[in-house]
Amino acid sequence: MSKALIVYSSRTGQTKNIAELIAEGLRLSAIDVAIKDVTEIKREDELADYDLYVFGSSTYHGAMMDRMKSFLFLAERAELHGKPGGSFGSFGWSGEAAERIYDTMKNIYGMDMVSTPLMLKTGAVGGGIKVAHDYGRELAAKIA
Secondary structure, eight states: OOEEEEEEEOSSSHHHHHHHHHHHHHHTTTOEEEEEEGGGOOSGGGGTTOSEEEEEEOEETTEEOHHHHHHHHHHTTSOOTTOEEEEEEEOSSOOHHHHHHHHIIIIISOOEEOSSOEEESOSSSTTHHHHHHHHHHHHHHTTO
């Protein structure tokens, strides 16, 4: 069974909720999923042995959470080149975090990314649950 790792940094819990919804979409596609708060990962070798990587952060004052920035520097040493991936984030007024994470994964790490990052205000309104589940399915298709 293929394995996916979702790493998130959440300020109010919305990004964590979106991570869980993406994981449900992946699980519906028979993917084994590990979800981790960014603070749980201390070394780049903890990113080994996954088939798919999904990183997300809330946007706060136009930027991703500092914890996610630190994590991205750690992940740069994890040899993720060519691996499938995606990014996501929650936001209030803007959604720069998901886009910046996506660009880092694609252009710095050289990952094989899905078409776009997922940006949601919340997973609970405006069809957010379905959108997040569909994003999980799109990610799963990268490793099917």
